Amino acid sequence: MIRLQRRAHASVWMGYLAPVVALFLTVFAGFVLFALLGIPVVDAFNAYFIDPIRDVYGLAELGVKAAPLIMIAATLSLGFRAGVWNIGAEGQLILGGICGGAVALAFYDVDTAFLLPLMCLAGVVGGMAWAAIPALLRTLFNANEILTSLMLTYVAALLLSFLVHGPMRDPDGFNFPESRLFHDAATLPSVLPGTRLHIGAPIAIFIALVAWLVLSRTLLGFALRVNGEAPKAARHAGFGQRSLIWFSLLFTGAVAGLAGLFEVAGPIGQLNPVISPGYGFTAIIVAFLGRLHPVGVIFAGLIMALSYLGGETAQITLNMPLAVTGVFQGMLLFFLLAADVLIHYRIVLGKEGARA
Amino acid sequence: MLTPGDCPRVSMRSITKAYPGVLANDNVDLDIRVGEIHALLGENGAGKSTLAKVLYGLLQPDAGELHWLGKRLTLSNPLQARKIGISMVFQHFSLFESLTVMENIALGVAAPANDTLRRRINEVSAHYGLLIDPDRDVFSLGVGERQRIEIVRCLLQEPKLLIMDEPTSVLTPQEVDDLFVTLKRLAREGVSILYISHKLDEIRQLCDAATVLRGGKKVATAIPRQESAASLAALMIGEDVQPATRLSDTVSGSPVFALNDLSVLGGSHQALSLQGLNLTVHAGEIVGIAGVAGNGQDELLSVIAGELRVYPESMIWLKGEMIAHWSAGQRRRYGLCSVPEERLGHAAVPTMTLSENTLLTGFHRQPLCAAGLVARTRCKQAAQRIIESFSVQCDGPASLATSLSGGNLQKFVVGREMLQSPDVLVVSQPTWGVDAGAAAAIHKALQNMVKAGAAVLIVSQDLDELMALSNRIGALCAGRLSSFYPTQDVNAQQVGQLMGGQSTLDGVA
Structure with a gap:
């Protein structure tokens, strides 16, 4: 008989080990899945984990995919720690892309060094504005930010779709729903020649470190953690709940907006209907996989980025459907939540009542 | 049969x-x-x-x-x-x-x-x-x-x-x-x-x-x-509570804290509201509010602490200022500290260390922060001071609040507020769950604070403790405060009448 027995205290080391356990279980379950589909396990392993990062270009691609995940997840961690559940980073990312992209298109053919900073600013403002809506609704009407931020994501996606089908469509683009390709002055330069790795990668690391500093060393970070752990204690200590909600949402919104701008001004180079393969949602998994710790998020972001790359390679070399990426990500979150049980419970072999 | x-x-x-x-x-x-x-x-x-x-x-x-x-x-x-x-x-x-x-x-x-x-x-x-x-x-x-x-x-x-x-x-x-x-x-x-x-x-x-x-x-x-x-x-x-040390009646000074017709409207789901509370607390005195739990104590504590701000601002006074609209932090900085009834989750964060819990309410009045950064060594020292002064049984400032027994956490929480030397301390059930020795220590510390010129307001269900500590005593019942009487003029029976909802006592001045 296997049963779960409650631990007297939450296990600290299990807190760190659970993501690793989850990762192993995901890989294992994935290979069982591949084996059932008749694909040799070795090929699948290579396609998923080795081939994508065999060369410098592959590693750079890993950075390209990991950057938005890490940026967003690091700031989401702050909010989640504070009990502010912003599920709509995807929408904030899209708005950042739209606003930044609009600046690029408005100043099409204007060659100035100020253009990129201006686009970044617009991206940040766009993301913040989108995040301000759930913040306002929450602080004013106590509307649940999980619902409002999530629903606004779909509004953002439809807004983007409308814009690229209409006002922002490339006049010479044969009616494809895409904007013009951004001018050189409006695209992010590569930081590693010959690859698509852009400034977003180092900025993502920087943001994660800043988030870690805020969380662990500042009074603001302390207030956020207290609010998440014991809201009544936060009120007693005089930490304003409203300002914590505003801060959490606006900070994530700003960074998600910047990440969106980096996408459109970096790897994509234009606005199209799908500027993100769900980075804003995947970042939620990354945040939890990284134990809501901004530094843990860096590792988790790299792993999730690999799942995107591995999914693409598997699609190309093994004719796997792209959905396999989603399956992997879903399984990872599933196993992570399951493995978290081990933080509070231990597995005991033997019958009930039997004591060692 | x-x-x-x-x-x-x-x-x-x-x-x-x-x-x-x-x-x-x-x-x-x-x-x-x-x-x-x-x-x-x-x-x-x-x-x-x-x-x-x-x-x-x-x-x-x-x-x-x-x-x-x-x-x-x-x-x-x-x-x-x-x-x-x-x-x-x-x-x-x-x-x-x-x-x-x-x-x-x-x-x-x-x-x-x-x-x-x-x-x-x-x-x-x-x-x-x-x-x-x-x-x-x-x-x-x-x-x-x-x-x-x-x-x-x-x-x-x-x-x-x-x-x-x-x-x-x-x-x-x-x-x-x-x-x-x-x-x-x-x-x-x-x-x-x-x-x-x-x-x-x-x-x-x-x-x-x-x-x-x-x-x-x-x-x-x-x-x-x-x-x-x-x-x-x-x-x-229960009457088997240890007889606490009887206070010699101190001379009280000028009024430092007052409730002036304090009313809080309860929402439709709120159990109780507070109705027209009046009370003045002077420097150098301990005032006790008796009452069975659930008669508005939680609401009163949260209004005094500033968790719930109320208008008009004249409903609460602190050292000559109207403070009913002030934030919790403002009140602490101006000299009003408080201990809510619930220890874990309200007075302290269970999953945080004693250092961090010292920071929780301590940073308003003590230099535990500089330019928004937490001074971790100072938090640790402040926590250590509380642990030593109130002999809190624990593994030091790094132990989690939840690892302490109820009585020890109680000593820590009360000690945390006392060591901030506030002008007015409002405390709910100061010796709830602590053993007789520790209760005596907390009583003595409260008395020392009062001798040094602070004012203390105790809200408690423990009638014996209130009778022993308070200079004046009254009761809260169904959101209303009774009149207050010098403790030496009343007996427990009479305070019981006040707890049951009587607003004044016959034959007592």
Whole structure:
């Protein structure tokens, strides 16, 4: 008989080990899945984990995919720690892309060094504005930010779709729903020649470190953690709940907006209907996989980025459907939540009542 | 020996139920006769709800027996309980807001929502004076009406024993009166009622017998009509508390803290509001507010601490300033510190270290932060100072708050506020759960603060402690404050009258 027995205290080391356990279980379950589909396990392993990062270009691609995940997840961690559940980073990312992209298109053919900073600013403002809506609704009407931020994501996606089908469509683009390709002055330069790795990668690391500093060393970070752990204690200590909600949402919104701008001004180079393969949602998994710790998020972001790359390679070399990426990500979150049980419970072999 | 006619409807024998770390019921006996309204009386956490849940089959006792009309009974779930005629109205209702009254009742009694049911609802509601309209949507109803739905739902099952868990905590006085009429009629018809409450006046008005629980143990049975509110309160709170050190009466100075007609409106779901509270506390005195928990203490503490800000700002004064609209931080910086009743989760964050919990309320008055950055060494030193000054048993400043025993955390929390040397300290239950030695230490520290010119306001259920420490004493009952009297002029009996809702004492100046 296997049963779960409650631990007297939450296990600290299990807190760190659970993501690793989850990762192993995901890989294992994935290979069982591949084996059932008749694909040799070795090929699948290579396609998923080795081939994508065999060369410098592959590693750079890993950075390209990991950057938005890490940026967003690091700031989401702050909010989640504070009990502010912003599920709509995807929408904030899209708005950042739209606003930044609009600046690029408005100043099409204007060659100035100020253009990129201006686009970044617009991206940040766009993301913040989108995040301000759930913040306002929450602080004013106590509307649940999980619902409002999530629903606004779909509004953002439809807004983007409308814009690229209409006002922002490339006049010479044969009616494809895409904007013009951004001018050189409006695209992010590569930081590693010959690859698509852009400034977003180092900025993502920087943001994660800043988030870690805020969380662990500042009074603001302390207030956020207290609010998440014991809201009544936060009120007693005089930490304003409203300002914590505003801060959490606006900070994530700003960074998600910047990440969106980096996408459109970096790897994509234009606005199209799908500027993100769900980075804003995947970042939620990354945040939890990284134990809501901004530094843990860096590792988790790299792993999730690999799942995107591995999914693409598997699609190309093994004719796997792209959905396999989603399956992997879903399984990872599933196993992570399951493995978290081990933080509070231990597995005991033997019958009930039997004591060692 | 019991003759058959005397045989109680239900009797619980030696019921014991333990939760991890706490013995909720310890060898409790309870007998309820046919047609009797039986009060189950006790403070919060005395084990009343646990006992009721055992009787309703929601919880299985670790030991003990149930007898129904003299026969042994085992209840493994509420379904069985309902089948033999035990119904329960919970403190928190379980109604679907979007459905009508009749649909909700249909779900509860597993009958189709048709005209037959409507007729039965109308019959029952007319017979017992429980006015409800079967076709109204639940979301449009007030709390009293919702409770009537729950009661009607129980009555449709023709119960023999009705358990009511703190039914009046959400009702207006008028609704309470209506409820009592219904309950008395039920009792006349032979239904036994177990009435759980800590409101003494209601119990004296309504109940035929009472069982008093304290700390999970049955401490007494009483006939409420023959007792005074004060004597019931004494049974609930217990008189075996250690005699605390008697204070020599100090000379009090100028007023430093005042409540000026403080009123807080309760929302529709809020149990209690505060009504027209007036109180002045002078430098160099300890003022005690007695009262049974649930009479507005939580609201009072949160309004004083600044967790709930109220207008007009003149309702609270601190050292000559109107502060009712100030934030919690502003009040602390200006010299008002407070300790709420709940230690874990309110006064302290369970999952954080003692260092961090020192920072929690300490940073307003102590240099624990610089330019927004936490000075971690200073937090640790401040925590260490609290641990040493109040001999808190723990593994040092890095131990988690949740790892401390209740009494030790209590010492830490009270010590944390005292060491900030506030001008006014408002503290709820300063020695709750601490041993006699530590209680004496906290009492001494409070007295030293007062000698040094601070003012202390204690809100407590522990009458003996209040009698020993306070220079002046009064009571909070149903959101109203009584008059305050010099402690040497009154005895515990008289304070008990104030706790029971009397606003002044006859013959005392």
